């Protein structure tokens with residue numbers, strides 16, 4: 001696939017925002033199924049590794065809000081205002097203090113080295129330029145800071161990968177969802193050191209903890 005340029009990224013970012021705004025009312029019902037079948041325990045795994053000042057990128061409808069430990073101070077950004085509105089309602093219902101706002105993971109509106117940990121679940125598949133997002137996460141993390149990810153990725157099993165490649169044009173077109181990305185490539189290029197890596201479900205589901213060298 002062609003490398004993103006500033007113009008293609010801007011266009012695709014607007015397309016994703018519109019798609020996700022439309023998706024927002026249905027998102028939780030759909031994700032209930034996938035969280036049970038594919039990602040079970042993954043959100044808990046990622047949230048348990050976070051400490052101090054935490055940034056969650058692409059918070060969606062705030063499905064991780066109940067899982068963040070009470071002692072962390074939480075900031076969250078999300079591209080699609082309709083998704084964010086649901087996340088805010090969820091934070092209120094949970095009585096969870098969090099600074100939730102619209103933002104773009106590819107150009108974070110925070111100074112360098114402002115967070116101890118960053119979380120991203122199931123969004124590296126949708127962010128138009130994941131390389132830019134990885135570089136931004138690296139920039140806003142303090143030295144020694146941790147990036148925790150839960151993601152569906154390109155399977156190392158050839159038959160599964162073939163199915164992913166076949167249906168990917170449709171998932172990209174209708175949901176902005178890339179099935180054959182591998183976040184480790186972007187983390188490595190950004191300068192992260194992977195400290196934990198777990199694969200499951202024919203290699204489709206990946207849990208990663210990576211540190212910014214400190």
Ligand SMILES: C[S@@+](CC[C@H](N)C(=O)[O-])C[C@H]1O[C@@H](n2cnc3c(N)ncnc32)[C@H](O)[C@@H]1O
Nearest residue numbers: 020058059060078079080104105121122123127
């Ligand atoms: C599949 S949803 C995952 C939501 C949430 N992280 C979760 O685990 O349920 C992908 C989310 O990424 C968001 N997203 C896509 N591109 C983004 C960007 N450039 N910056 C911030 N959020 C983005 C979408 O709007 C959508 O809410």
